[in-house]
Amino acid sequence: MPNETVWMVYILRCSDRTLYTGVTTDPVRRLKQHNAGTGARYTRARLPVTQVYLEQAAGRSEALKREYAIKKLTRIQKLALIRKQRAWV
Numbered sequence: 551m552p553n554e555t556v557w558m559v560y561i562l563r564c565s566d567r568t569l570y571t572g573v574t575t576d577p578v579r580r581l582k583q584h585n586a587g588t589g590a591r592y593t594r595a596r597l598p599v600t601q602v603y604l605e606q607a608a609g610r611s612e613a614l615k616r617e618y619a620i621k622k623l624t625r626i627q628k629l630a631l632i633r634k635q636r637a638w639v
Contacts, residue, residue, distance in 0.1 A: 557613035561603035564596030569628050571620045573613040577604055603632045
């Protein structure tokens, strides 16, 4: 059985209440990087950040496509996406 990498799409809520979307293979590590100031430039000035959404993708390409699609959503649509996932948890 091959060791397949699992790609995830995530949304962070920054301290200024803005939302940041990204992709990773290790959400725990990536969140630590963001909060250490070594993540994305956008989040460095908006610390701390909390993960509010996580979605598994079929692969890297699909994760990047989904990230792009989420980034095109309005804030209200992103918040609805987050609420919908939390309702299933």
